[in-house]
Amino acid sequence: MQPLAESTPVHSRRTAARNGPSVKWFLLFWILMIGVGVYAVYSYTNHLKQQVLSELSAQSQQQLTVLKRDYESRIAVLSEEVKELQNTVQTFNELLTFTKDNASNKTDNSNKLYTQLSEVKKQLEALKKEMDLLK
Numbered sequence: 001m002q003p004l005a006e007s008t009p010v011h012s013r014r015t016a017a018r019n020g021p022s023v024k025w026f027l028l029f030w031i032l033m034i035g036v037g038v039y040a041v042y043s044y045t046n047h048l049k050q051q052v053l054s055e056l057s058a059q060s061q062q063q064l065t066v067l068k069r070d071y072e073s074r075i076a077v078l079s080e081e082v083k084e085l086q087n088t089v090q091t092f093n094e095l096l097t098f099t100k101d102n103a104s105n106k107t108d109n110s111n112k113l114y115t116q117l118s119e120v121k122k123q124l125e126a127l128k129k130e131m132d133l134l135k
Contacts (some may be wrong), residue, residue: 022131079134090123094116094120097116098116101116
């Protein structure tokens with residue numbers, strides 16, 4: 001029976017010696033796997049962050065383009081309305097000048113018409129200059 005008792009402690013030492021390195025390799029493998037997993041998650045979140053930022057940038061650029069077009073169209077409409085108002089004001093001014101000239105008896109009608117025609121010509125030239133500037 002003694003030989004059996006002696007072989008058991010040696011056998012357990014050999015098993016412990018064999019199990020020691022395998023446990024170390026097993027732990028090292030899992031630590032490495034955890035590290036690779038953490039790195040993969042970090043890289044993936046950075047990738048998603050960049051993707052979301054680029055999509056947001058594209059969307060905001062599209063919205064800015066739409067707003068710019070809307071702004072330009074509104075400015076064009078307002079400038080047309082301003083031109084119409086200028087024409088209306090000019091017509092009223094001409095009417096006022098005409099009635100004022102007709103109300104005074106000091107000048108004759110031909111002189112009044114000549115002054116009105118020259119004023120209309122000046123206004124037409126000013127409008128042509130404005131049109132050229134707008135083009």
